[in-house]
Amino acid sequence: MIQLHDKFFKPFLSEKQIQQAVFRIAEEIALDYKDQTPIFVGVLNGSFMFVSDFLKAYQHPCEVSFVKLSSYQGLTSTGIVETLLDLPENIEGRSVIILEDIIDTGRTLQELVHLFANTNVKEFKIASLFYKSEVYNGEYVIDYFGLEIPDRFIVGYGLDYNELGRNLKEVYQLNQKHMINLVLFGKPGAGKGTQAAFLKEKYNLKHISTGDVFRYNIKNGTALGTLAKSYIDKGDLVPDEVTIKMLEDEVEKNPDADGFIFDGFPRTAAQAEALDNFLESKDMKINATIALEANDEILISRLLERGKVSGRSDDQDVEKIRNRFDEYNLKTAPLKEYYEEQNKFYSVDGIGTIEEITSRLTKVIQGL
Ligand code: AMP
Numbered sequence: 001m002i003q004l005h006d007k008f009f010k011p012f013l014s015e016k017q018i019q020q021a022v023f024r025i026a027e028e029i030a031l032d033y034k035d036q037t038p039i040f041v042g043v044l045n046g047s048f049m050f051v052s053d054f055l056k057a058y059q060h061p062c063e064v065s066f067v068k069l070s071s072y073q074g075l076t077s078t079g080i081v082e083t084l085l086d087l088p089e090n091i092e093g094r095s096v097i098i099l100e101d102i103i104d105t106g107r108t109l110q111e112l113v114h115l116f117a118n119t120n121v122k123e124f125k126i127a128s129l130f131y132k133s134e135v136y137n138g139e140y141v142i143d144y145f146g147l148e149i150p151d152r153f154i155v156g157y158g159l160d161y162n163e164l165g166r167n168l169k170e171v172y173q174l175n176q177k178h179m180i181n182l183v184l185f186g187k188p189g190a191g192k193g194t195q196a197a198f199l200k201e202k203y204n205l206k207h208i209s210t211g212d213v214f215r216y217n218i219k220n221g222t223a224l225g226t227l228a229k230s231y232i233d234k235g236d237l238v239p240d241e242v243t244i245k246m247l248e249d250e251v252e253k254n255p256d257a258d259g260f261i262f263d264g265f266p267r268t269a270a271q272a273e274a275l276d277n278f279l280e281s282k283d284m285k286i287n288a289t290i291a292l293e294a295n296d297e298i299l300i301s302r303l304l305e306r307g308k309v310s311g312r313s314d315d316q317d318v319e320k321i322r323n324r325f326d327e328y329n330l331k332t333a334p335l336k337e338y339y340e341e342q343n344k345f346y347s348v349d350g351i352g353t354i355e356e357i358t359s360r361l362t363k364v365i366q367g368l
Pocket of ligand 1: 188210211212214231232233235236237238239243263264265266267268271314324
C-alpha cells in the first residue's frame, strides 16, 4: 500500500503486465503500419511513459510528437479547443496515431478528435494503453488498446493523483476499503434528509438525495427536471432508467468522497440491483441500509407542516402524500428483504427529537 496526498493506493498492475500490454499494442500497430512512416502523437502529461516504452518496442520507421490539451476547459463556444501545446507541423497526408495513457469517459478524446478535425491527415487512429470500457461513451472507435480495466481510480506509469504518482513503474488503484456507504430508508417524512445532514458532517460523507437533485433540476428548468416534474407533481416515482442514470452521475461527480449517504434511493428493486452493480464496478459497496420507522399519521402531519414552509406541492395535498405512501408500500418496502438477505438492514425508531434519532443512527454506524 502506498500513500499519495491524503489517499491510499494498492497494487493493481505489475510492471510486467504493463510492459506486455505495451508490446502487444506495438506489435499490432506494426502489423498495420510498418510499411509507412506514421506519426505517433502522445497526449501529455499522462502518456509520456507509455510513449517512451511504446517507441522502444516499435522498431520501424516513425515520427513522434506530443499535444497537450487544457484538460477541463473542453470546447469553447467557438468550437476551438484550448491547446497548450499544438499539433505537429506537416501532418497533412500522413497517418496519425494518437497515443493515450487511458480512455475513460471519452471527453478528452472528443477534444482530440476536434483538434484534428480540419487537418487533412491520411488516417487518424486512436491507441490507448488502458481502456475503461464500462464508462466509455462509445463515440469513436478505439483502434488499439492494451488493457481493458474496470472503472477504478488508478495512478502510476504516467497517471497521477493531483500530480503525484506519475513516476511509479506499476499501476496502483485507490484503496476504498475505508468508505462508509449508507442507504437511508423510510417513507416520505421519516426524517431521512434531516438526519443525513447530521451524519454527513459527522462522518464526512457526501449526501445524495435524489428528490433534491430532481427539485434542483426542476428549479433550473433542465430537460431532466421537465421530465421528472410530471411524475413528482402526482407523487408517482420517476422512471427507473432516468433515476438510476442520475444517481450514477452524482456518484461519478465525487470520486474523492469518503463515502455516500443515499437518501431516497433506491426506491425500487431495479434501483437496488443497479446500485449494487454500479458500486461493485467501482470496488465499493453498501455497508448498511438504515430504516427510519414512523407511523403514517405522524408522517402526514410532518409532511403537511413541511409543505407550509418549503412550498413543495407534493407535501401540501393529503391525496398526493397517500399516493407516495402507496408507491412506497408497493415498490420500496420490499427492498427491506433485499437488504435483510445481505445482512445489511437496520431498523431505527424514527419518533423522538432530532438528537435522539441521530444518536440511534450513530450507534448503528459505530457497530458496523
Ligand atoms: P423525496 O424528496 O425523496 O420525497 O422525493 C420526491 C419525489 O421525487 C418522489 O415522490 C419521486 O417522484 C421522485 N423521486 C425521488 N427519488 C426517487 C427514486 N429513487 N426513484 C423514483 N423517483 C424518485
